[in-house]
Amino acid sequence: MDLEELKRECLDCSRCGLCQTRSNVVFGVGAPDAEVMFIGEGPGEQEDLQGEPFVGRAGKLLDDMLELIDLDRSKIYIANMVKCRPPKNRDPLPEEQSACSPWLERQIALIRPKMIVCLGRIAAMRYIREDFKISREHGQWTVKNGIMTMAIMHPAALLRDPRRRPEAFEDLKVLQQAIRDYCTHTYD
Numbered sequence: 712m713d714l715e716e717l718k719r720e721c722l723d724c725s726r727c728g729l730c731q732t733r734s735n736v737v738f739g740v741g742a743p744d745a746e747v748m749f750i751g752e753g754p755g756e757q758e759d760l761q762g763e764p765f766v767g768r769a770g771k772l773l774d775d776m777l778e779l780i781d782l783d784r785s786k787i788y789i790a791n792m793v794k795c796r797p798p799k800n801r802d803p804l805p806e807e808q809s810a811c812s813p814w815l816e817r818q819i820a821l822i823r824p825k826m827i828v829c830l831g832r833i834a835a836m837r838y839i840r841e842d843f844k845i846s847r848e849h850g851q852w853t854v855k856n857g858i859m860t861m862a863i864m865h866p867a868a869l870l871r872d873p874r875r876r877p878e879a880f881e882d883l884k885v886l887q888q889a890i891r892d893y894c895t896h897t898y899d
């Protein structure tokens with residue numbers, strides 16, 4: 712099984728009710744052998760329409776954040792906790808997250824990233840620890856399932872509260888240093 716086969720399977724998914732309201736499954740994009748993987752929360756309106764993660768306003772900011780540390784979508788992999796848009800962009804329900812998480816687990820198992828960066832509270836609480844406090848713990852590395860993992864603030868949160876951008880920039884520099892220390896692909 713490779714990532715393309717997994718994607719084909721995922722595009723047919725009907726494991727939860729979100730399949731009834733989605734326009735597209737948003738499986739993920741990027742390098743199948745990425746050393747760095749980003750995990751967002753779930754598709755919004757534009758992502759649902761285009762079938763690609765982070766293509767709306769928050770996605771534009773994510774691209775700018777990546778560029779600050781010499782990354783772009785071709786060098787990393789971006790996926791979401793849930794692959795289908797929750798109606799009106801509500802938080803994904805626990806049962807939707809549980810139904811969807813095997814897709815993400817299989818993506819991680821195939822890509823085998825060296826590091827995972829959760830974008831925002833929802834992804835961090837699901838993927839790192841249920842009681843993860845993004846305001847206190849962002850930018851700190853932890854090891855999860857043998858993979859270096861951290862959470863940074865979600866770009867949508869940074870759009871809502873630009874005063875937090877300097878902290879996010881510090882976190883990106885922590886990520887950049889780890890890439891220099893542990894990754895072997897070329898990043899500049």
Ligand code: URA
Pocket residue numbers: 751752753754755758763764765766769770791830867
């Ligand atoms: N927010 C997310 O968490 N994921 C997307 O794909 C878009 C916005």
